[in-house]
Amino acid sequence: MAGKWIDIAAADGGTFKGYLTIPASGSGPGILLLQEIFGVNSSMREVADYYAEEGYVVLAPDLFWRMEPGIELGYSEADFNKAFGYYQRFDANQSIKDSADALKVLRGRPECTGKVGALGFCLGGKLAYLTAARTDVDCAVSYYGVGIEADIGEAAKIKGPMVFHFAELDKFAPAEAREQVKAAFAKRPDVECYLYPGCDHAFAAPERTSFNKPATLMAHSRSIALFRKVLGPHYDLSTLWDRHTxxxxxxxxxxxxxxxxxxxxxxxxxxxxxxxxxxxxxxxxxxxxxxxxxxxxxxxxxxxxxxxxxxxxxxxxxxxxxxxxxxxxxxxxxxxxxxxxxxxxxxxxxxxxxxxxxxxxxxxxxxxxxxxxxxxxxxxxxxxxxxxxxxDETLPSNTLMARWAESAPQAAE
Missing domain, CATH: 3.10.450.50 (Nuclear Transport Factor 2; Chain: A,)
Structure with a gap:
């Protein structure tokens, strides 16, 4: 599945690009995909295509455009250093305004039917949180969001359901930060916080050394469960499976x-x-x-x-x-x-x-x-x-256990 780049008008003037991908059905609910510090690179575009295959219209806006349009970095040490430099210069508050402009474009697309959710990884994990607090997205999913605790006061502004995915060994989102997030949403049953033991930051990025496939699969199922519940689309999986067999x-x-x-x-x-x-x-x-x-x-x-x-x-x-x-x-x-x-x-x-x-x-x-x-x-x-x-559960149990009889209660003498 291949997407295309579209223009997004910024409210304060100018335009920036966003990667848009459409499901095979031609329409569906929307997902606003918020980037890592490496830009809307091939990895982010693959995530967008992945969710399009799940039935969503996905838009990944280039949120680094005000520094330099079209940044696409890999995961080498040199690229990481470049990415971190962009991160240090990044204006998160302005990016949420740009995200709101992208959200408006996504909602206005004829292919986008119904509700829209936000999804973000790393830097995008925090942006998903802030987007949920400052815009009208219907739900949000945050993967190992960095620095959420600095804006934890905005948790009360989030009205829709959320899922947070955290990695146990993540030094960028340490235990103290995770506990602040959990405490902020302790009375919100519609906000779920999941911890992945033994995993590090970027556990869901196949190109990274920290990639953990079992955790990635579990996290994706939990993310999809939220998106299906809030956004749809709803499929009759039972009938689809019966037809296959x-x-x-x-x-x-x-x-x-x-x-x-x-x-x-x-x-x-x-x-x-x-x-x-x-x-x-x-x-x-x-x-x-x-x-x-x-x-x-x-x-x-x-x-x-x-x-x-x-x-x-x-x-x-x-x-x-x-x-x-x-x-x-x-x-x-x-x-x-x-x-x-x-x-x-x-x-x-x-x-x-x-x-x-x-x-x-x-x-x-x-x-x-x-x-x-x-x-x-x-x-x-x-x-x-x-x-x-x-x-027939009444048939004998433990017939292969030769010592089963030894544990039988002794008859009273």
């Missing part, structure tokens, strides 16, 4: 299945590490190693479904007869003709109204027991009993 197991069309996914999706079957990353490999996997290599009598029996802001978690029974070599589950194992029932969990993440990834979990040991390749008498593993007990 119907195309896999019912229609059995690899191309149609891929049509339900983002441009570069991935699938990972955790126990066997099968699947694909990117459109070409995943299409190859679906067309040659998944759809035609899944038994025809396969049944998915739903047990529970949990729907979040950006994902669906399905708990089910996966039932089939092993009458074909199943490349993705039992690669290299000749058909045994055995019938198999296993509990299976699918964690399905979406971007906008398209599937982004699938993490699929099952107990491979239970599969191997049921097809006769693993002896449950030699190892603490179970076969079809795992599926039976998932459905």
């Amino acid at each position: 119907e195309l896999e197991f019912g229609i059995r069309s690899a191309e149609a299945t891929m049509g339900t996914m983002v441009a570069e999706p991935y699938v990972n079957h955790i126990p066997t590490m099968t699947g694909g990353v990117g459109y070409r490999d995943l299409l190859r996997f679906y067309a040659n190693h998944f759809i035609p290599k899944t038994p025809k009598d396969t049944k998915l029996i739903p047990i529970s479904r949990t729907i979040g802001a950006d994902r669906v978690v399905d708990e089910m029974l996966f039932c089939f007869t092993h009458d074909i070599e199943i490349d993705w589950m039992l690669p290299g194992v000749a058909p045994t003709g055995k019938y198999v029932e296993i509990p299976l969990v699918a964690i399905v993440r979406f971007r906008g109204d398209k599937l982004y990834n699938e993490h699929i979990y099952w107990d491979q040991a239970s599969v191997l027991v049921q097809i006769g390749l693993l002896d449950p008498a030699l190892l603490p593993v179970a076969g079809v009993a795992t599926a039976k007990k998932l459905v």
Whole structure:
């Protein structure tokens, strides 16, 4: 997804640029993206494109334009020193006025439908806070905002919901500063403060040495949860997932299945590490190693479904007869003709109204027991009993624990 640069008129005269990117649908709620100290560089533009894929019209204004238009720095030591020099000269109060002008332009775009939120990283994390206090954005998300405590008196002016992401090891936003923010919003249930243990400043920047992918994924889900709740758009993720599985197991069309996914999706079957990353490999996997290599009598029996802001978690029974070599589950194992029932969990993440990834979990040991390749008498593993007990909790527990009987209460003498 590629955006474009547009002109933004400043209230006090002059114009400056902003990077605008539009979702594939052509319209959506707005997000005002507030830059780091490195300018609206390729990293910031990638964030904008990312949120456009989530369904938002995103505008990232060049807030350094009054010092020098079009600053784009990388993350080398030399560039960091340059960026810090700009930061020292930066007029935060004037930048909020420029942000308000950009916000007006964003709201006025025909593609921008409904409400607008603010999102910022580092310097932008503080600007997101100030924008929430001084403009009419509907909500805001701040990633490791630097220096918020200096303007903590403005917290009372923030009317909309907010999310703050802080890193435990961040010397630019130390514990004392974080505690001031938490205290200022202690009586605001619609303001959430999250701390990421073991993480440093810029943990959500893939190009930085401090990048922490697990924390980034968790923070993004929390950010999207706020934006979906306040701004929308609202997607029927349950129906989208049902359609995807119907195309896999019912229609059995690899191309149609891929049509339900983002441009570069991935699938990972955790126990066997099968699947694909990117459109070409995943299409190859679906067309040659998944759809035609899944038994025809396969049944998915739903047990529970949990729907979040950006994902669906399905708990089910996966039932089939092993009458074909199943490349993705039992690669290299000749058909045994055995019938198999296993509990299976699918964690399905979406971007906008398209599937982004699938993490699929099952107990491979239970599969191997049921097809006769693993002896449950030699190892603490179970076969079809795992599926039976998932459905009927009254079936015996702890049958693999030889010492279970030792803890039984003794009968009174």
